[in-house]
Amino acid sequence: MDALGINLPGLITQIISFGILFFILSKLLYKPLVSLMDQRAEKIREGLEASDIAREQAARSEEVIQEQLAEARVEGQRLVVEARETAERFREEEMAKVRDDIEQERVRAEATIQRERDSAIEDLRKEFAGLAISAAEKVVRTSLDEDGHKDLIESVLEESTSGSK
């Protein structure tokens, strides 16, 4: 032991020295530095988690937006179709109405024309009877009974119309 230099007081001194170093380094270096490193690791982990959550949220909101967009597109198409249908229906209604109006107008016009024609014919007949009477008066120079002439002419005309028919 002596030849190696082992002696108890020296050994104890070195044990105490190392113990003091251990104590000092534990207090000064390990505890604060390790806890700091742990804190930092914790912080980084939290940060990563937060960014994950944010990314997830962004993805989710993107999805929602896409969904809403799709919905809106469908809705828009539906509205367009509806509007087109409405317009078509409206047009047809209007057309029908116009057609009715025109028909009524035509019917009325036809009636008026009929009436006008009838009255014109009547007038013409009257005129023609007068003219015929005067003409006949002039031709025969005989003064016949006005009523007898009228009947005669009437009958002549009757014949002619039925004959023309």
Add this chain to the structure above:
Amino acid sequence: MAKLLGSPKALSITILIAAVFVVSILGGALGNSLGFGFLSSSLPAIQLPAEIVVKGFDTPIGDWDLMNTMVTTWLAIIILTLVAIVVRRGISEVPGRLQALFELIMEFFLNLCESIAGPVNGRRFFPLVFTIFIFIVVANWMGILPGFGTVGRVADPAEIAHHHGVHHYADPAEHDAHQSASGHKKTSGKHSGHEDDHSGHLDSVNLHVFSGTGGLAILQPGSLSEELTFHDYEEAHGDVGDGKRAGHLVPFLRSANTDVNMTLAMALIAMVMVHYWGLSILGSITHLGKFINFKEGPIGFFVGILEIISEFAKIISFTFRLFGNIFAGEVLLMAMGFLLPMIGIIPFLGLELFVGVIQALIFSMLTLVFASMASVAHGSEEHH
């Protein structure tokens, strides 16, 4: 090669290196035998025990003396404490350079501890493992600084003789001075008596020559040619020249781990802590059951005995692995400085830096492995 020598710069560097090499060979121990040796000093007296710097006091368990390795240990502790204080002061969430360096090393060890011993036990083992590592590295690297092993006090021949078991050596220098005052006659008789008694112990011991008489001495370049034996010293009646004295250098600083006390202290602390952890993690019955085992018959009992022996073997291997490596390194550096002064030492300085780290790593890793082994019960190992 021709291209290398063609450039004037490369050529001059090559010549310079060759010249330094020649000078160092001639100035070293080899040149000394040819009559040169102007650079080399004596090979310092190599001894296993640490040298005593200052005599201490008696204690009931032996003499306490201030050893040069203790001085170095305390220096290493002071350096580490100062560094720790600097780091502690500037500690912040965003690390500075020093803090980043320490975090890097500590992170490495923390990860290692956690991967070997598990997250809970790793945290528990880390402070001791890391302290062992950092202390051994700092102490080993300090040991190769200039001034270690080369600056110290001079031990006179009487002290050297005392070391070699000759307890009543009469220094001829002092003796002659005393004798010349009271007459010269019996001198030779007394001397021959001493030589007859102790020549066997002291024959192989060379004395080195130092100039000056102050408390501080270094081995001087060129002092190798002045080296003399105890016999020569007595022949010369202790007179080695004007203003010079003979003796051995006792360096004030010596690498801390070249002292068995230091490495044994760390080995004891490591193994005591390993068993403390074993006891507290496994419980005393399980842990002690590994060593004193009656359950598994005579073979189990015998294995237990072997385990006990291996625990002591661990202390011894811890102690002497570190001590042997670092001590051998010191001797190597001394011998190279002696043989090829100036340049012979350079590659070995690099080697010693490497060995210093490797030994620190080995000591701390083995502590960690032993601790994690002690914290696992034998039975559970088989189930893995």
